[in-house]
Structures are given as C-alpha cells and as structure tokens.
Amino acid sequence: MKLDRIDLKILSELQKNGRITNVELAERVNLSPSPCLMRVKKLQTEGYIANYSAQINLSKLGQALTVFTEVTLKNHRQADFARFLAAVEKIESVMECHLISGGYDYLLKFVTVDVIEYQTTMERLLDLDVGIEQYFSYVVLKSPIVRSYLPLDTMFRL
Numbered sequence: 001m002k003l004d005r006i007d008l009k010i011l012s013e014l015q016k017n018g019r020i021t022n023v024e025l026a027e028r029v030n031l032s033p034s035p036c037l038m039r040v041k042k043l044q045t046e047g048y049i050a051n052y053s054a055q056i057n058l059s060k061l062g063q064a065l066t067v068f069t070e071v072t073l074k075n076h077r078q079a080d081f082a083r084f085l086a087a088v089e090k091i092e093s094v095m096e097c098h099l100i101s102g103g104y105d106y107l108l109k110f111v112t113v114d115v116i117e118y119q120t121t122m123e124r125l126l127d128l129d130v131g132i133e134q135y136f137s138y139v140v141l142k143s144p145i146v147r148s149y150l151p152l153d154t155m156f157r158l
Contacts, residue, residue, distance in 0.1 A: 071132055
C-alpha cells in the first residue's frame with residue numbers, strides 16, 4: 001500500500017487523538033465519512049496503525065522515577081545481544097530499549113516507583129550474568145518536553 005497525503009493526515013490526527021469520531025476525522029482530512037472510514041480500516045489492515053491505547057497521567061497515580069541507562073556488553077556476538085535482550089524483555093519497568101551506535105551498546109528507559117526499585121532491578125539483571133560489562137544511570141529530574149506523537153507532516157512530505 002502506497003500512502004498519500006490524506007493517509008498521512010489521517011495517521012497524524014489519529015496518533016494525536018485515537019478517540020476522534022470518524023465524522024470529525026473526515027472533516028479534518030477533507031473527506032466524507034465513508035471514504036475516511038475505509039481508509040482507516042485499510043491503514044489498520046496493512047499494519048500502519050498498530051493499536052489504540054490510553055495515555056495515563058502518571059503524576060495522578062503517585063510518584064515515579066524515570067531513569068535512562070547506558071549499557072555496554074562484554075562481547076558483541078549475535079548470541080550476546082540475544083541473551084541480553086531476552087533478559088531485558090522480561091523486565092516490565094523497561095519502557096524502551098534501543099541498540100545504539102557510539103560509545104555504548106544499548107540505551108534503556110526505565111520507569112519505576114523509586115531509585116531503590118531501579119537499583120534492585122539492575123542488581124537482578126547483573127546477577128543473571130547476561131553479559132553486561134558496565135552501565136551508567138541518568139535519573140530524570142524533569143521532562144519539559146514529552147511528545148506522544150510523531151511529526152509525520154514534516155517527516156514524510158507528499
């Protein structure tokens with residue numbers, strides 16, 4: 001499926017508000033409701049829309065700690081990466097895991113209750129002996145910019 005500018009506009013609107021009505025979405029992308037709904041269903045079928053979810057206001061639930069962690073592995077064989085990833089995938093407090101070029105191998109984003117829970121998680125990970133040579137932790141003090149949507153309009157100009 002080749003996307004056109006209307007498809008990108010639909011995706012852009014849906015990522016900002018997944019609960020938008022089809023009628024309102026159709027108005028925003030200058031389509032009538034029926035063709036708009038057909039396009040949305042096609043985008044879902046083709047896998048461009050992975051899922052719909054609610055964004056939780058974490059501060060309403062209580063305190064949380066976000067930590068970014070740089071991880072360097074001892075060895076760099078395919079099996080070493082796979083072993084590390086298999087262990088990290090099981091840790092629910094890992095929100096993101098990125099293989100990075102440069103001075104370290106992985107950048108992880110943890111969200112935990114507090115620093116004690118984070119440190120306990122890291123100690124358990126080290127005890128599993130999944131090949132971690134070293135890690136550096138960066139505790140987030142404040143997040144002045146957090147976007148939950150991609151700038152599709154500027155990334156994929158049609």
